[in-house]
Amino acid sequence: MNQIKVFSPATVSNVACGFDILGFPIDSIGDEMIVRKTKKKSLVISNVTGxxxxxxxxxxxxTIAVKKMxxxxxxxxxxxxxxxxNIIPGSGIGSSGSSASASVYAINKLLGSPLSEIEMVTYAMKGEVASSIxxxxxxxxxxxMGGLVMVKSISPLEILKLPTPKDLYCFVINPKIEVKTSYSREILPKEVKLKSATKQVSTFGSFVHSLHTEDYELLGRSLNDYLIEKHRKKLIPLFDQIKGIALNNGALGCSISGSGPSVFALTKGIEKANEINLLVSDLYKTSGYDFSTYVSKISENGVRTLSI
Amino acid sequence: MNQIKVFSPATVSNVACGFDILGFPIDSIGDEMIVRKTKKKSLVISNVTGxxxxxxxxxxxxTIAVKKMxxxxxxxxxxxxxxxxNIIPGSGIGSSGSSASASVYAINKLLGSPLSEIEMVTYAMKGEVASSIxxxxxxxxxxxMGGLVMVKSISPLEILKLPTPKDLYCFVINPKIEVKTSYSREILPKEVKLKSATKQVSTFGSFVHSLHTEDYELLGRSLNDYLIEKHRKKLIPLFDQIKGIALNNGALGCSISGSGPSVFALTKGIEKANEINLLVSDLYKTSGYDFSTYVSKISENGVRTLSI
Known part of the structure; x- marks a missing residue:
């Protein structure tokens, strides 16, 4: 195999209740990459479109991601x-993560798959760190890895695949304004109330329990963030209105995707996600900002080969 | 039914990873109570032993617990x-919780069980509040309720029964020094690092995941506390040594029970709990403090009727 074409999905991280530790892929948007073996032992980016x-x-x-590898x-x-x-940088839907994962996955395939999933994650993180503090x-x-994934710890790296309820869909709106991950991290407080921390611990615990018991109502009651959203939402035009529309139209939860400005909502079934898409799109047209929206199943698929 | 005799277990709360939200009963120690209907519409405590x-x-x-009821x-x-x-007050193994639960359960039974479990918890909490801030x-x-139980939220009250792995045992040592719940709460900081909070969120999430997947190794890696233990452990003689013995002898985890001074360890199987019991008892004899130890299955049984 001398060449591979891969698709690497955008991702929603944090997912309301799991700041810095939870994420899932959005199957309907991602970067594509063709990686080709060359005789000369070097890395070259010969072309970028989009x-x-x-x-x-x-x-x-x-390329930063694969250097150490x-x-x-x-x-x-x-x-x-x-x-x-395809994913605008600074969008809050894992633009750099998508690119880093694509190159690591592609080269691993081209070299006969010597790496485990967790080793691939380790290398891809090297690329991520370049765009975040x-x-x-x-x-x-x-x-x-695909599906709902939680990061138990960074050092040592330990990743858990959580069960993904089969009717779970997401709606994502990406306002076309850039919020630098580094800036949106700077505005977070270094300390939080012990009481809020405790609330977040129980909320994430009940989220994990809801996935195992496939209890969508509990899942909805667990998609809450007591630590981060209040600080970051001011960077996002019409955030409260988007959230209002989502929750009033059957969303299980709605919060900031990653470090913003994208906003996601989770729904049971695709119909509610489509309905929220229409209503939020109508609202956002009044904001004066350009934007894109996506509706996607919470897919068990992560990065994948398109052709070889 | 005019009279009932009940047993209400001691409990380990916090359980390392779930400060203020997680607990389980210790089946081998608890308060006993005989409650008798009287003609006169009043509450009387006619006798206390122990x-x-x-x-x-x-x-x-x-009695505080049942007044509102x-x-x-x-x-x-x-x-x-x-x-x-039977449970020494201020021991960190739910002494007041046991008494409050016993009286609520007993009176509910004597009145033909009009209350749901969650209603009983609500009333029993009224008793608890008297001994804590x-x-x-x-x-x-x-x-x-028995078993591993998490408190998703206090207001509104929402309790989740988590799966209890069948080979889970606990060892508990109760040094006979009183630590007032109110004092051991006062010494906690009002704020914690966002980074530590995030670590605690992921740790509790992986704990819940480990129960559902019955993964004892992950359970062990999840019995960690990054928020509370470091502040409270100084109230407990030989805490670090107890924890060292427990972890070096196969405990899945070891931390403070409730607000201390009791310390618990969880093990897979009863043998390890018994071994830790012997070793910690030997150590504690050198401390000069009186103490009791308990070994118990993490039982699905909570408070129960002994006779009517």
Missing amino acids: YSVPLDIDKNVS IEQLKPDCGFDFNIKK TEHADNVAPAL | YSVPLDIDKNVS IEQLKPDCGFDFNIKK TEHADNVAPAL
Whole structure:
């Protein structure tokens, strides 16, 4: 195999109740990448289409992610990257995580799959760290593994695949304004009330319980964030209105996707997600901002091969 | 039915990873209570044996707990309480929770069981609040319901019964020094690091996941507390040594029971719990403090009728 074309999904992370530790892929939007073996042992980004990202291999997360991997696997070739960047950077739906996961997955495949899933996550995180101040896995792990994924710990890295209820769908709106992950992390307080922390602990616990018992009502009562949303929502035009519409129209929960500005809602069944899509799109047209929306099943699929 | 004799178990709350929200009963120690209907519509504590608790019905948690209940159920009789107080107050193993649960359960039975489990928990909490600054349900809920129980929220009260892995045992040591719940709450910080809160959220999430998947190793890696233990452990003689012995001898985890001074360890199988019991007892004899130890299955049984 000398060439591979892969699709790597966007991801919703945090998911209201699991700041920095929970995420899932959005199956209907993702980056595409063609990676080709080259004789010369180097990394080259020969082409980028879609949204603009650096061609410099020391600045592009796709190549940053695979540098350490290549150092350790020592392949007898180089790699050329042709990137179709479909996810706008700074969108809060795992743009850099998607690119980092795509390149790690592609090169692993081209080299005969020497790496385990957890090793791939480790390398992809190296790319992520370039676009964020802290190392986190809640975008790359769901992008690589699919389904609802929680990061138990970063050091040592431990990832748990949670059960994904089969009727779970998401609606996502991505306002086309950039919120830098680093900035939206800076505005968070270093300390939180013990009482709020305790509430968040129980809320995440009941979320995990609801997945195992496939209890959608409990799931809905568990999609709450007491630590982060109040600080970040001011960066997002019409956030409260979007959330109001979602919750008044049957969403199980609604909050900020990643560090924003994207906002997601989860629903039982696709109909409610489609309905919320229509209503929120109507609202957002009045905001003056450009935007995209997505409706997707919470898919068990992560990154995948499109062709070889 | 004019009289009932009940047993109400001691409980381990917090359980390392679930401060204020998680608990389970210790089947081998609990308060006993004989409650008798009386013609005169009043509450009387006619006898207390074992550890000393107030005879005054406005100061004893057993009677405080049932006052509101009686106001609302309006029974055509009064009640006489004969309390065998086996759990030392201020021990950290739910002494007041046991008494409060016993009286609520007993009177509910004597009146033909008009209350649901969650209603019983609500009333029993009224007794608990008398011995603590904040209202909490992580002792009375497991005492009344049995098994591993989590408190999703206090207001509105929502309790979840978690699956209890069948080979789970606990060892508990109760040093005979009193630590007032109110004091051990005062020494806690009002705020905690966001990073520690996030760690606790993921740790509790993985704990719940481990119960559903019956993964004892993950359960062990989830019995950690990043918020509370470091502040309270200084109130407990030889805490670090007890924990060292437990973890070096196969315990899945070890931490403070409730607000201390009791310390618990969880094990897979009874043998390890017995072994830890011997070793910790040997250590504690050197401390100069009197103490008791208990080994118990994490039982699905909570409070129960001994005779009628």
